[in-house]
Amino acid sequence: MNSYRGSSLKKKLKTQVLIIGGGATGTGVARDLSLRGVKCILVEKKDINAGASGANHGLLHSGARYVSNDPESAKECRDENRLLKQLAPDCIEETGGMFVAVEGDDEKFIADFQSHCDKAGIPCCPMDIAEAKEAEPALSDKTIAAYAVEDASVDPFKLVLENITDAQKLGCKFLRHSKVVRFNKQGNNIESVDLVNKTTGNELSIEADIVVNATGAWAGQVAALAGADIDLIYSKGTLLITHSRVTQRVVNRLRPPGDADILVPGGTVSILGTTSLRMDSLDKIRPTVAEVDRIVDEGATMMPGLETTRYIRAYSGVRPLLGGGGKGDDRSVTRGFDLVDHARDGIENFITITGGKLTTFRLMAEKTSDLVCRRIGVSAPCQTRRVPLISAHETRWAVPGFSPKNWFKGHDKDDLLLCECEMVPQSAIEEIVDYFDIFDQQADLKGIGKRSRIGKGSCQGNFCSLRIAAFLYDRDLLSADQGASEIHSFINERWKGQRCLLWDTPVVQAELQEAMHCGFFGLELTQ
Amino acid sequence: MTNIKTNHCKLTIIGTGMAGMAAACFASQNKIDTIQIGVNSGIIYSSGFFDLMGIHPIDTQLSWNNPWQAIDQLVTDNPKHPYARLRKTEIETAMTQFLDFMKAAERPYMFNKNQNTEVITPVGTVKRTYAVPRSMWAGAVALKERHSCLIVDFVGLKAFSAKQIADMLMPRWPKIRPLRISFPSVGASSDLYPEQMARSLEVEENRIKLADAIRPHLADAKSLGLPAILGIYKPRQVRNHLEELLGIDIFEIPTIPPSVPGIRLKEALEGFLAGKGVRLIPQKRVLFAERQNNGKFALSIGDQGSNKTEQKIETDGVILAGGRFLGMGLYAGRKKIREPLFNLPVFQPEDRALWHQTDFFDPKGHQISQAGLEIDDSFRPTDLAGQPVYENLFAAGSILAHQDWMRQKCGAGLCIATAYKAVEAFKKTL
Numbered sequence: 001m002n003s004y005r006g007s008s009l010k011k012k013l014k015t016q017v018l019i020i021g022g023g024a025t026g027t028g029v030a031r032d033l034s035l036r037g038v039k040c041i042l043v044e045k046k047d048i049n050a051g052a053s054g055a056n057h058g059l060l061h062s063g064a065r066y067v068s069n070d071p072e073s074a075k076e077c078r079d080e081n082r083l084l085k086q087l088a089p090d091c092i093e094e095t096g097g098m099f100v101a102v103e104g105d106d107e108k109f110i111a112d113f114q115s116h117c118d119k120a121g122i123p124c125c126p127m128d129i130a131e132a133k134e135a136e137p138a139l140s141d142k143t144i145a146a147y148a149v150e151d152a153s154v155d156p157f158k159l160v161l162e163n164i165t166d167a168q169k170l171g172c173k174f175l176r177h178s179k180v181v182r183f184n185k186q187g188n189n190i191e192s193v194d195l196v197n198k199t200t201g202n203e204l205s206i207e208a209d210i211v212v213n214a215t216g217a218w219a220g221q222v223a224a225l226a227g228a229d230i231d232l233i234y235s236k237g238t239l240l241i242t243h244s245r246v247t248q249r250v251v252n253r254l255r256p257p258g259d260a261d262i263l264v265p266g267g268t269v270s271i272l273g274t275t276s277l278r279m280d281s282l283d284k285i286r287p288t289v290a291e292v293d294r295i296v297d298e299g300a301t302m303m304p305g306l307e308t309t310r311y312i313r314a315y316s317g318v319r320p321l322l323g324g325g326g327k328g329d330d331r332s333v334t335r336g337f338d339l340v341d342h343a344r345d346g347i348e349n350f351i352t353i354t355g356g357k358l359t360t361f362r363l364m365a366e367k368t369s370d371l372v373c374r375r376i377g378v379s380a381p382c383q384t385r386r387v388p389l390i391s392a393h394e395t396r397w398a399v400p401g402f403s404p405k406n407w408f409k410g411h412d413k414d415d416l417l418l419c420e421c422e423m424v425p426q427s428a429i430e431e432i433v434d435y436f437d438i439f440d441q442q443a444d445l446k447g448i449g450k451r452s453r454i455g456k457g458s459c460q461g462n463f464c465s466l467r468i469a470a471f472l473y474d475r476d477l478l479s480a481d482q483g484a485s486e487i488h489s490f491i492n493e494r495w496k497g498q499r500c501l502l503w504d505t506p507v508v509q510a511e512l513q514e515a516m517h518c519g520f521f522g523l524e525l526t527q
Numbered sequence: 528m529t530n531i532k533t534n535h536c537k538l539t540i541i542g543t544g545m546a547g548m549a550a551a552c553f554a555s556q557n558k559i560d561t562i563q564i565g566v567n568s569g570i571i572y573s574s575g576f577f578d579l580m581g582i583h584p585i586d587t588q589l590s591w592n593n594p595w596q597a598i599d600q601l602v603t604d605n606p607k608h609p610y611a612r613l614r615k616t617e618i619e620t621a622m623t624q625f626l627d628f629m630k631a632a633e634r635p636y637m638f639n640k641n642q643n644t645e646v647i648t649p650v651g652t653v654k655r656t657y658a659v660p661r662s663m664w665a666g667a668v669a670l671k672e673r674h675s676c677l678i679v680d681f682v683g684l685k686a687f688s689a690k691q692i693a694d695m696l697m698p699r700w701p702k703i704r705p706l707r708i709s710f711p712s713v714g715a716s717s718d719l720y721p722e723q724m725a726r727s728l729e730v731e732e733n734r735i736k737l738a739d740a741i742r743p744h745l746a747d748a749k750s751l752g753l754p755a756i757l758g759i760y761k762p763r764q765v766r767n768h769l770e771e772l773l774g775i776d777i778f779e780i781p782t783i784p785p786s787v788p789g790i791r792l793k794e795a796l797e798g799f800l801a802g803k804g805v806r807l808i809p810q811k812r813v814l815f816a817e818r819q820n821n822g823k824f825a826l827s828i829g830d831q832g833s834n835k836t837e838q839k840i841e842t843d844g845v846i847l848a849g850g851r852f853l854g855m856g857l858y859a860g861r862k863k864i865r866e867p868l869f870n871l872p873v874f875q876p877e878d879r880a881l882w883h884q885t886d887f888f889d890p891k892g893h894q895i896s897q898a899g900l901e902i903d904d905s906f907r908p909t910d911l912a913g914q915p916v917y918e919n920l921f922a923a924g925s926i927l928a929h930q931d932w933m934r935q936k937c938g939a940g941l942c943i944a945t946a947y948k949a950v951e952a953f954k955k956t957l
Contacts, residue, residue, distance in 0.1 A: 284885075286885060288880065289878070289879050289880035290880065293861075293879075413717055414682075414683075414717045415717070416683065416685055416717060416718055417718070418685065463686070463783065466649075466650065466686040466783055467685045467686040469650070469688075469691065470685065470686050470687060470688035470691050471685075471688070473688045473690045473691035473694060474688050474690055474691075474707070478691070478694075479694055480694055480695075480697070480698075481651075481694075481695055483650065483651065483691055483694075483695065484650070484651075484652065484695070487650070488888060491887055491888075492886060492887050492888065495886075495887040496885075499883050499885065499887075502859070502882065502883055502895075503859050503860055503861045503879065504859065504860065504861075507852050507859040507895075508852045508853050510883070511851060511852045511853050512572070512853055513887075514887075514893070514896070514933050515572065515853070515933055516572075516783065516784060517887075517888075518888070518933045518934060519578075519932065519933035519934075519936070519938060520574050520576075520648060520654070520781075520784070521648045521649075521650045521652050521654070522648070522652050522653075522654045522936070523650070523652065523888060524588075524888040524889075524890060524934065525582075525588055525590070525652075526652060527888060527890075
C-alpha cells in the first residue's frame with residue numbers, strides 16, 4: 001500500500017484568481033495576470049499541455065489556412081504570428097511556409113487562393129513550381145501550384161513551460177494533478193473551489209475572487225460542475241511524428257481543409273496531420289491504426305517519401321470547437337475563440353475561455369485577463385504585448401538537443417546519465433523534481449517526461465523508466481510499491497503514441513520491452 | 528566472386544538464442560554433425576531464470592505453484608500451444624538433459640521438483656520461475672524464510688536500487704534491509720557497469736575490499752543480496768570466497784538486461800558447444816535459403832545488413848530457431864508479418880489494428896504475441912493445408928505460433944522442450 005494515501009489533511013488557500021487548466025490558454029492567463037501584479041493559482045488535473053495544447057502540429061499560422069472561410073481568424077493569426085516571433089523567438093522557428101496543390105486538387109480553390117489572401121491582408125507569394133521543388137525536394141512531381149506564406153513552427157511544450165515558469169517566478173502558484181471536484185457557491189458567487197490531488201488523494205480548498213475556466217475541450221464539463229453552460233463540439237485530430245525532418249518549411253496542401261494536409265517541421269522531426277473525427281466523449285482519445293494508415297497514404301500524395309519514412313510517434317488531441325454546428329466538416333466550424341462571462345448564467349465571478357488555437361493563445365489570454373481585471377477592479381494594462389518571453393533556466397532540459405550538448409561541455413564527475421538515448425543526467429532529474437514539490441513529497445515519471453527528453457529516444461522509456469524509478473527511490477521520492485505504478489503509467493503513456501506505428505524496427509523494440517517488463521519483471525501482474 | 532566456401536553438415540540451426548542453443552546442445556548430445564549460425568544472441572538479454580510454466584490463463588493471471596499441472600491445464604485449454612505437441616515426459620526429459628548440460632558447463636541450476644520458485648527481480652517484484660542459477664538460489668530461500676537479509680547496491684550502478692527492492696518487498700518481508708556503498712575498485716568513470724564490476728571481482732584483492740566494506744553493516748543478517756556482479760568466468764569461486772570472508776549466504780539478484788547472468792549463459796553454452804564439436808558461425812546470418820533437387824538446403828551466409836554471400840552451407844536439415852522479431856526469425860511490415868527465409872505462412876491477426884492492445888500491460892496480452900509458424904507433431908512448419916512445407920525443415924522456440932511466453936512465463940521451457948523435439952524429429956529423417 002502507498003503509505004501516504006488517505007491522509008486527509010485538507011489544506012486551504014486563498015487567492016485573487018483561480019485559473020483551471022494548464023494548457024496554452026491557462027498558463028497564458030497565469031502569466032498575463034501575474035505580469036499585472038494579480039495574485040493567482042493555476043490548477044491542472046493532469047500536468048501541463050495534457051489536452052490540445054500538447055497534441056497539435058506546433059504550427060504558428062500565417063493565417064492563410066483560414067482566408068477562404070474565416071477571414072477574421074486569419075487576421076488574428078497574422079497579427080499574433082508577427083507578435084510572437086518578436087516576443088518569444090526561443091520558442092519559434094521561422095521556417096516559412098508553403099501552400100501546394102497536386103494534380104487532381106480543386107482548381108477553383110487554387111485559383112481563388114491569392115485573392116482570398118489579398119482580401120484578408122495575408123501575405124502570400126506565388127512560387128514557380130521548379131523553384132518550389134528546389135526549395136523542398138520532398139514535394140511530389142505532380143505539384144501544380146505553390147505559394148509562399150509566413151507560417152512558422154512553435155514548440156508548444158517550451159511555450160507553455162516558459163509561460164508557467166515566468167508566472168511562477170512572479171508569484172503564481174501551480175498545482176499539478178489537482179482536479180476540481182466542487183464549486184461552493186454562495187448566492188450568485190463561487191466562494192471556494194474544492195480539489196483533490198489525483199496522486200495523493202489529498203484534498204484542498206481554494207477561495208478566489210474570480211475563477212477562470214481555461215480547460216479547452218473540458219470547458220463544458222467544468223462549467224457544468226459550476227452550474228453553467230458551454231456548448232462545444234469535440235473534434236479529434238491525429239498526428240504523426242517522423243523520425244527525421246522531411247522539409248525545411250511548413251507545407252500545407254492547397255485545398256479545402258482535409259486529412260493529412262499539413263507537414264510542420266520542428267527541430268529534427270516533422271509532424272504530419274491531421275484527421276478530423278467528431279467525438280461524443282473525451283474518454284479514450286487515442287490514435288487508431290486506420291487513422292495512421294489514412295494519414296500516411298494521404299500525406300504521400302503531397303510528398304511521396306512519407307509512404308516509406310519511419311514514424312516515431314502518433315498522438316491525438318481534441319479541438320474544442322464552438323458549438324452550434326452539427327453539419328458538414330468540423331474543420332469549417334470557426335476557429336475563433338469564445339470568452340464567456342457566466343454572469344449570463346447567474347454566476348458573477350466565473351469566466352470561461354475556450355475555442356481558439358495555439359497561434360492566438362496570447363490574445364485569448366489577454367482578452368480573458370482584461371475581463372478578469374475589470375471584474376476585480378484592477379486597472380493595470382496587459383504586458384504580454386511588449387514583455388518578451390525569455391527562456392528560463394528551469395525549462396532548458398525540455399529543449400531537444402540541450403542535454404547532450406550540456407553533457408559534453410562538461411559535467412560533475414559523479415553525475416550519471418539516466419536516460420542514455422537523449423542523454424539526460426541524474427542532475428537534471430534532481431533539478432526537475434525540486435521544482436515539483438509544493439505540498440506533497442512526490443515525483444512522477446510522466447511529469448519529469450514533460451520537462452525533459454526522457455522516454456523520447458529510441459528506447460521509448462523501456463530502460464530510462466527503470467533507471468529513473470530506481471533513482472527516485474534512492475532520493476525517497478518514491479516509496480512502497482509506487483515504483484511499479486509509476487513505471488506502468490509512464491510506459492503506457494509512451495505506448496499510446498507507439499502502438500499504431502509498430503512495424504519494422506519499432507516492433508522489435510516493443511518485443512524487447514515486453515520481454516523485460518512482463519516476461520522478466522511481471523509488471524503486468526502488479527496492477 | 529570465385530571460391531565461395533561451402534560448408535557441409537547434417538543439421539543447420541539458425542538462431543543463437545535460447546532455442547538455438549538448446550537445439551545445438553541436443554544435436555551435439557546425439558552426435559549430429561551440426562552448424563549453428565546467428566547474430567547477437569538474444570540470450571544475453573536473459574535474466575538467467577529458466578521459466579517452465581507460470582501463468583495460465585493469462586487474462587485471469589492465475590499463477591501456478593506446480594508448473595506441470597499448469598501445463599496440463601494449458602494443453603487442455605489450448606491444444607495448439609507448442610507444449611501440446613509434446614508428451615509431458617518429453618518436456619521433463621528435455622529439461623533434465625538441458626539442466627545437466629548447464630551443470631557440465633559449470634553453471635549449475637537449482638530447482639524444487641514439481642514446483643515453481645519465487646525469486647526477486649531488480650524492480651523489486653517477485654517472479655515465479657522454475658530453475659534458478661545456483662548464484663541466485665539463496666535469495667529464493669531468504670525470500671521464502673523471510674529471514675533477516677541485507678541487500679546491497681552501489682553508488683554509480685544504475686537501475687538497481689536496494690532501497691527500491693526493500694521498499695517493494697517490505698510488506699511481506701519486514702526483515703529486509705537496504706544498504707548503499709561505494710564499489711571498492713572503481714575506474715575513472717563514476718558510471719558502473721555490471722560486466723566491468725563482475726570482471727573486477729574475479730581478482731581476489733577486490734573481493735577482500737568488497738567484503739571489508741560490507742562487513743560492518745551485516746548486523747544480524749542471515750544472508751546478503753548483491754546485484755549479479757559476482758564474476759563472469761568463475762562465479763562459483765567468487766561467491767564462495769565472499770561467503771567465506773563474510774561468513775554468510777550470498778545471492779545475486781539479476782540486473783536489467785543485458786546482464787551478467789545473460790553473458791555467463793552465452794559464454795558457458797558457447798564454450799560447451801565448441802567442446803562438443805558444434806561449428807558456430809558467429810555474427811553472420813543466412814541471407815537466402817534454397818532447397819536443392821537432392822532435397823538438401825543451400826544456405827547463403829553473409830553479414831547482417833548486406834546481401835553479399837560470403838560462404839555457403841549445404842545441409843540435410845534445418846531447424847529455424849530465430850525467435851520472433853528481436854531475433855529476426857519473423858519480420859513485421861506495415862501490412863503483414865512474414866517469415867523472411869523460406870517465406871513460410873505465418874499465423875497472425877488479420878489486421879495490424881489487432882496486433883497490440885491499447886494498454887501495454889493488458890492482461891490479455893497482445894495478439895501479435897500469438898503470431899508465428901504453425902507446425903505439425905514433428906515440429907515442421909506447415910502450409911495452409913496443414914501439411915509440412917518440407918520434410919526436413921523444423922522450427923523451435925518463440926518463432927512458433929499459439930504461445931505467449933512472456934505472459935505465460937514459459938520462455939526457457941518452451942525453447943528447451945521444442946528444441947529437443949525438433950532435434951528428435953530431425954533424427955528420424957537421417
